[in-house]
Amino acid sequence: MKKIVLATFFLVFYWSNLPSLYSQNGKESTTSSGFPIVWIEEGEGELPEAGGRVFFNLQYSIGDSMVYDSKTSGDVSFMQLPEADDPQIAGEPLFEALYLMVPGDVVIVTQRKNQMNQSLPGMADDDELRTRIEFVSYKTAEEYEAELQIIRDRLPEVREFVDSVWWNYVSSEYADKLIRTDSGLEFIIHKKGNGPPISKGDRISFHYFGKNIESAANFDNSFNRARAINFVVGSGTVMPGWDELFVLLNKGDVVSAFIPWQLAYGERGRPPVIPGKANLLYYFEIFE
Structure with a gap:
């Protein structure tokens, strides 16, 4: 019985303190809109630039529940980075975080419901959305187009x-x-x-x-x-x-x-x- 109580206490402590536990394992910063960002793993390389292609994996969690995992589709997500001052990406933690990351980085960005441009269904006012981003690779616009042309040829x-x-x-x-x-x-x-x-x-x-x-x-x-x-x-x-x-x-x-x-x-x-x-x-x- 004592073991069960201790195990339950540990789980409650773990989930309630998950952001702080992550903070103890990596460097911390904030995005341009003030979202806390914590590095779980650190890679190496140059910061991405607008116009380049970023390849990444993405997970969304609310509390202890994962609500989305891009890996389930098998595809590595990718996109062309817009300009950092593009008003359409203001307040979007994914874009803001990617500009602070290099290949190999894994980060957690935390966002409260009242900070979101559009909240997820079922989110309570005090819920936090944790976005886990794994930066897989990066190609400049020129590198990406050259690789595409080789395949097309x-x-x-x-x-x-x-x-x-x-x-x-x-x-x-x-x-x-x-x-x-x-x-x-x-x-x-x-x-x-x-x-x-x-x-x-x-x-x-x-x-x-x-x-x-x-x-x-x-x-x-x-x-x-x-x-x-x-x-x-x-x-x-x-x-x-x-x-x-x-x-x-x-x-x-x-x-x-x-x-x-x-x-x-x-x-x-x-x-x-x-x-x-x-x-x-x-x-x-x-x-x-």
């Missing part, structure tokens, strides 16, 4: 390769080379990666190119946007065929998958781009 090469994969599949050239599963999924590994096997719950990043097997129409790709896809395998946020495929692969693999409509967009499809019951070809380049 690969699009003709990738399109031509996917066309050849499609032809080899429909003409049965791959008949003896395909790996097949009981669900009807088929795939071929063009290049074996050096990374570890992919498991459910892993976050992976990759580029892809999509093609309708019946019509040969190209319907989507990440090379044109020059931005890789990130997601958590097995989270149910993508088509079933993707979740089934990736746990059969390694990070670094280059693969083409032939996904039956039951494991893709089903009977309805994704009008007007993908018709119902469409069997799809996806080409993937998975990062290591």
Whole structure:
């Protein structure tokens, strides 16, 4: 009984003193609007400048309850930083904090309801919103555009390769080379990666190119946007065929998958781009 009382006391003390506990572990400051900001981890590098791209993870908590976590989507959030004196970002702790951070920093910004431009539903007047920001990386506007162009320049090469994969599949050239599963999924590994096997719950990043097997129409790709896809395998946020495929692969693999409509967009499809019951070809380049 004594242990239970002590444990309960510790939990109450911990949550009620969470901001001060964070303060003891890192440097403190305030944003331009006066929001307290505490460093949990300190990185290194230059402060970001307006026009650059900031890549970050974000969590919102009220009391001991997390109300949002950007990591659940698998994507690292990113944005182009506006000018620091832009009136539209005044009073927004995320923007104000990012101007004080460098890559590798992890901070907590605290905000009371009466300090918020728009409060979250259910917040009491004395509630505090804690915004946890993990600064993943930063690219200047010039660096970011140069990287995008390198990826875009690969699009003709990738399109031509996917066309050849499609032809080899429909003409049965791959008949003896395909790996097949009981669900009807088929795939071929063009290049074996050096990374570890992919498991459910892993976050992976990759580029892809999509093609309708019946019509040969190209319907989507990440090379044109020059931005890789990130997601958590097995989270149910993508088509079933993707979740089934990736746990059969390694990070670094280059693969083409032939996904039956039951494991893709089903009977309805994704009008007007993908018709119902469409069997799809996806080409993937998975990062290591």
